[in-house]
Amino acid sequence: MLGLSIREVSQALKEGRLSATELCRKCINQIERTRFLNAYITITEEQAMEQAQRADDRLRTGKPLGSLDGIPFSVKDNFCTENIETTCASIMLKGYVPPFNATVVQKLLDQGAVLIGKNNLDEFAMGSGSTDGAFGPVRNPWSYAASYREQSRGDPDSDWVIAGGSSGGSAAAVASLSSFLALGSDTGGSTRNPGSLCGVVALKPTYGLVSRHGLIPLVNSMDVPGILTRSVHDAAIVLRTLQGQDEKDSTTVQAQSTPHSIPEDFDIRDMCVGLPKEYHAPDLSKETLAQWSRVADMFEKAGARVREVSLPHTQHSIVCYHVLCCCEVASNMARFDGLEYGHRSAVDSSTDAMYATTRHEGFNNVVRRRALSGNYFLLKQNYERYFVKAQQIRRLIAEDFKRVFSSGVDVLLTPTTLSDATRYSDFIQEDNRTRSTQDDIFTQPVNMAGLPAITLPTGISHRGLPISLQLIGQTLQDWKLLTVAHWLEQQVNFPMIRFHGDSNEREVERSVSERTHITGL
Numbered sequence: 001m002l003g004l005s006i007r008e009v010s011q012a013l014k015e016g017r018l019s020a021t022e023l024c025r026k027c028i029n030q031i032e033r034t035r036f037l038n039a040y041i042t043i044t045e046e047q048a049m050e051q052a053q054r055a056d057d058r059l060r061t062g063k064p065l066g067s068l069d070g071i072p073f074s075v076k077d078n079f080c081t082e083n084i085e086t087t088c089a090s091i092m093l094k095g096y097v098p099p100f101n102a103t104v105v106q107k108l109l110d111q112g113a114v115l116i117g118k119n120n121l122d123e124f125a126m127g128s129g130s131t132d133g134a135f136g137p138v139r140n141p142w143s144y145a146a147s148y149r150e151q152s153r154g155d156p157d158s159d160w161v162i163a164g165g166s167s168g169g170s171a172a173a174v175a176s177l178s179s180f181l182a183l184g185s186d187t188g189g190s191t192r193n194p195g196s197l198c199g200v201v202a203l204k205p206t207y208g209l210v211s212r213h214g215l216i217p218l219v220n221s222m223d224v225p226g227i228l229t230r231s232v233h234d235a236a237i238v239l240r241t242l243q244g245q246d247e248k249d250s251t252t253v254q255a256q257s258t259p260h261s262i263p264e265d266f267d268i269r270d271m272c273v274g275l276p277k278e279y280h281a282p283d284l285s286k287e288t289l290a291q292w293s294r295v296a297d298m299f300e301k302a303g304a305r306v307r308e309v310s311l312p313h314t315q316h317s318i319v320c321y322h323v324l325c326c327c328e329v330a331s332n333m334a335r336f337d338g339l340e341y342g343h344r345s346a347v348d349s350s351t352d353a354m355y356a357t358t359r360h361e362g363f364n365n366v367v368r369r370r371a372l373s374g375n376y377f378l379l380k381q382n383y384e385r386y387f388v389k390a391q392q393i394r395r396l397i398a399e400d401f402k403r404v405f406s407s408g409v410d411v412l413l414t415p416t417t418l419s420d421a422t423r424y425s426d427f428i429q430e431d432n433r434t435r436s437t438q439d440d441i442f443t444q445p446v447n448m449a450g451l452p453a454i455t456l457p458t459g460i461s462h463r464g465l466p467i468s469l470q471l472i473g474q475t476l477q478d479w480k481l482l483t484v485a486h487w488l489e490q491q492v493n494f495p496m497i498r499f500h501g502d503s504n505e506r507e508v509e510r511s512v513s514e515r516t517h518i519t520g521l
Helices: 006-014 020-033 045-060 103-110 146-152 168-175 192-198 232-242 286-301 312-333 351-362 365-377 384-406 432-439 444-449 478-492 505-513
Strands: 040-043 072-076 114-119 181-186 201-204 224-229 272-276 305-309 411-415 453-460 466-472
Touching: 006 020, 006 045, 006 232, 020 040, 020 045, 020 072, 020 114, 040 168, 045 114, 072 168, 103 114, 103 181, 103 232, 114 168, 168 181, 168 192, 168 224, 181 201, 192 201, 192 224, 192 453, 192 466, 201 232, 201 478, 224 232, 232 453, 232 478, 272 286, 286 305, 286 411, 286 453, 286 466, 286 478, 312 365, 312 384, 312 432, 312 444, 365 432, 384 444, 411 478, 453 478, 466 478
Parallel strands: 072 114, 072 181, 272 305, 272 411
Antiparallel strands: 040 114, 181 224, 201 224, 201 453, 411 466, 453 466
């Protein structure tokens, strides 16, 4: 049951073969069984059961609100949720309870979806491992999968791998079968990175297609609510619900007409797939490179046109991204001063002393360093040299993509991460900035250009961990991107996660065997 797709579970709910309250209870029980993953900061059990009961009442009368009615979901804890604590995994916001829902959360609730919890993350979404939050690191569910345990033969308590970040809790929730969908935020790859490492589908929509209202900002000009699911079809269902203009977010655009569902008989021979030569990074693992080549060959053998393309300013992208990121972080973090909400220092000798102590106590080293760097870049004597230059390079990066797509390329195929998931003990040997520079190398150019991108698992490494690839589309061509991704998903037939020694394993395998084919986790 927990391994089924949203579409399959929705059908079971409508036909009365399953109740929303039963489904909600199973998800909450799964959260408890996988507590060691630390994927959730807050579990909203009481509210969830009430929402599920209302869904049952609607389903019983044959008046469901939509395809998500009764479907459990979770949300990264940097989206505001009415009357539910929202912390951004930071001491600074511990105890903050918003009086409103983020637009994307409200849209899901309006469709009858059931909110079961708030997911863990890197503090204020600054990181690539979900290891730098105030509530501890997130563990990748594949650390406990049968395939990884058979290969590693190590102690699960010391040999576990990271979930990726900063939306690691959201990805782990979907991968561990406790949530059918989760919302993350994607600023430089923060949805696609953990989606890749946890072996789930992660969609970063076109900038402006989905409202940012109620998403506590990191980088306003790049932030996009992301969607994590177990299949491309599920991601499409969620995007159809979330897309469109929002009067509370002036950057949103009207969604173009979209098909009712992704076509099953799509002819890939009409597509041209580009392979950016600059994405052959020096540290790219041999296994990831092999997957990239294998999938490119898969497209070509099916009749698609596959050709090498060039994005020459990619080499400057990561530096440009970090300058702009720090600048906007400095601006956005300035609002957290201890006066109106969140943490406030007990120091009262002066207002300045209270500000300084509050921010020192409330922010971790990662946030403080980025804010300090941003303020340095924005100094009057540095503004032209750093911020303006970075904006100019950002324009060149966007023009690279535009030129490639105008040459007839429909989608780009790239790696998502350099390798499969890293062991936690190895990951924490380097500082956050270095780790983010390495892990965001393939993902952040998309945010700089505002393009849609999706990552999906395509194979298993020799360590028994997922390897995923990224597809990048043209602006507002999200549905074409989803269609190509669905075609690829059908070809690779990625296996369902099997937890080592889990008594729930048979139930998951039985439910999956009832499906026509396996689509993601």
